[in-house]
Each structure stands twice: as structure tokens, then as C-alpha cells.
Amino acid sequence: MFTKxxxxxxxxxxxxxxxxxxxxxxxxxxxxxxxxxxxxxxxMQMAVPGSxxxxxxxxxxxxxxxxxxxxxxxxxxxxxxAAGVTYQVLxxxxxxxxxxxxxxxxxxxxxxxxxxxxxTAIKSFLLGSVSDRVSHHAHCPVLIVK
Numbered sequence: 001m002f003t004k005x006x007x008x009x010x011x012x013x014x015x016x017x018x019x020x021x022x023x024x025x026x027x028x029x030x031x032x033x034x035x036x037x038x039x040x041x042x043x044m045q046m047a048v049p050g051s052x053x054x055x056x057x058x059x060x061x062x063x064x065x066x067x068x069x070x071x072x073x074x075x076x077x078x079x080x081x082a083a084g085v086t087y088q089v090l091x092x093x094x095x096x097x098x099x100x101x102x103x104x105x106x107x108x109x110x111x112x113x114x115x116x117x118x119x120t121a122i123k124s125f126l127l128g129s130v131s132d133r134v135s136h137h138a139h140c141p142v143l144i145v146k
Contacts, residue, residue, distance in 0.1 A: 002141075005033045005086075005128070006109040011072040014115025018145040019076045022113040023145075031110075033080060033087040036103060037072040038096040039065060065091050079085035097133035105139045110122045112142045 005100075007022045026033045069091040080087045087106040092099045104112050114131050135142045 002111040008114040009076040018115040020079040023079045026085040038099040
């Protein structure tokens with residue numbers, strides 16, 4: 001039924017609970033799991049006449065992404081490893097909900113598993129819930145773990 005599971009993780013406690021649920025499902029169903037972490041990069045500079053240019057070193061961004069990927073993988077991977085489930089880690093840059101939905105559809109995932117929260121209440125209020133957006137736009141079932 002669910003052969004490919006996409007586990008969206010930001011490394012939070014909610015994401016860890018989602019990883020535990022994904023591990024149980026993957027073990028029971030023999031599913032493959034991909035842990036996806038989406039880095040939401042802020043807008044660095046808007047085109048404002050007379051404003052100084054901001055140079056972003058691609059090497060710094062790449063190193064940062066690798067460090068975040070390692071951190072999220074270590075934390076999120078623990079329940080998967082404990083269940084004996086093999087997994088891969090993928091890091092993307094962009095809006096989390098849009099990236100999760102796009103990757104799930106483009107790569108043919110059967111199920112998206114994610115935590116119910118991952119950000120502060122204020123950020124969630126201002127930006128909207130990623131899990132809410134994913135559940136409304138995903139092509140496949142979404143398991144939201146509290």
C-alpha cells in the first residue's frame with residue numbers, strides 16, 4: 001500500500017514523533033523512507049534602488065546545508081535505525097510546504113509523514129501551518145503526527 005514514505009523533518013520534537021510513526025509503518029509494510037528537510041531561506045535583498053548589494057557565498061550556503069542535513073539526519077534517523085529501516089536524506093531550499101508537496105508528487109511518494117508543528121506559535125500564526133498546507137495540496141495521503 002505505502003511503498004515510498006516521505007518523512008518531512010525539521011529536527012523538532014514533533015518531527016521526531018513523526019519519525020517514530022514512519023519507522024513503525026515502514027517496518028510493518030517494508031516501505032522505503034526518505035527524510036526531507038527543507039531550508040527556508042529568507043529573502044536576502046529586495047530590489048531597492050540605491051541599496052547595497054548582498055553577496056552570498058555559494059560555498060557558505062552549501063556548507064550550512066550539509067551541517068543542517070547532518071544534524072536533522074542524526075536526530076530523525078535514530079528511530080528509523082532503531083526499527084531497522086533504511087532511509088535516505090534529502091535537503092531542499094525553498095518554502096517548506098511547496099517543496100514537500102512538489103517532491104512527493106514528482107518522485108511518486110505514496111505517503112507523507114510529518115509532525116503537527118515545527119515552529120513557534122507566532123511564526124505559525126504569521127506564516128500558516130506547513131502541515132495544514134501540505135494536507136490541502138498533496139496528491140497522496142498525509143499522516144500528521146501530534
